[in-house]
Amino acid sequence: MAPTQPPEITVNDLTYTFPDYRTGIRGISLSVPPRSRTLLIGANGAGKTTLLRLLAGKRLAPSGSISVSGVDPFKEGLEGVTYLGLEWVLNPIVRTDIGVAELLRSVGGDAYPERRDELIGVLDIDVAWRMHAVSDGERRRVQLAMGLVRPWTVLLLDEITVDLDVLSRAEFLGWLKRETEIRECTIVYATHILDNLAGWPTHLVHMHLGTVREWGPAEKFLGEYEGGSTGNSRLGELVLGWLRSDLKERGPRNQKKMGTEGLTYSQGGLGGYGLENGGKK
C-alpha cells in the first residue's frame, strides 16, 4: 500500500533493546518533516543503524512509537519506503554474470524509463557492464540505481556510498537533493563521510550511546558555529566537535589489558600467525 499522507517521520519516546543484550537505543523522540534531508550523525555504535532499521520496519518497535507517513512501518508494508543498508549491499545477485539492463528490469526499471535513464546518467553507468566483471564502485553505482529507480517517498540510507569516487558521490548527493526539491519525498541518511555535504542537510540528528543528544534544522547548529581553521567545512567542524565531546563524556572503554599471558591458541585457527604456545616461539 502506498503511503497517502505526507512523508514525515515521527518518533515518540522510542526504546529498543536487543534481545539478550543491554545495547540498543532509548528514549528517542524526533520529528522529520516532509521534503527534508536529515543526516544521522554519531560515533560507531551510537545507534544509527538500529534507528534506521526500526524506521524501516525491519525490527519491531513498541506500538505507537514510530509513524512513517502516518503509519506504523512494522505493521504495514510501506510501498514507498526504501531502506538501503548493508544487507542490501551484500545481496549476492550483483556479483553474478548478469547484465545491468537485466538487473534494472528485474527491479521494475522499465516502468520508470525516464528515472532509470536519469540514474544511469547521474551514476555514470555503462549498460553493457556484466556484474561479475566490474569494480566495487561500479557495482555500487548499479546497486544504487536499482534501489532508487522506483520513486520512493521515504528513503532511509545507511552509509552505502563508501565505494563511490568523489565525483560520483557528489553527483549522487546532488540528485538526491533535487529529488526532495521536485517531489514530495524525505531522506534520512546515516553517514560518517562529510565530503560534499556542505549545504546538503536540512536537519541534523546527533546520536550518542543509543540516545539522541540534539536534533533540529541544520542551520540551528551550523549558524552558531564559526568553524575552525583546519580546512574542514562548518559541518565537518561541528561534527568533529560533537564526536570529541561524546568521547570525552564516555571515557575510555573498560577493557582488560590484552597481554599474551595465559592465551593459548594451539587448538584454534591462529597457527598461521605463529601464536601457538601462547605466542612464544
Ligand SMILES: Nc1ncnc2c1ncn2[C@@H]1O[C@H](COP(=O)(O)OP(=O)(O)OP(=O)(O)O)[C@@H](O)[C@H]1O
Ligand atoms: N544484533 C545486535 N545485537 C546486539 N547488540 C547490537 C546488535 N547490533 C548492534 N548492537 C549494539 O547496538 C548499539 C548500536 O549499534 P548500531 O549498529 O545501531 O550503531 P551505529 O551508530 O550504526 O554504528 P556504526 O557507525 O558503527 O555503523 C551498539 O552498542 C551495538 O554494539
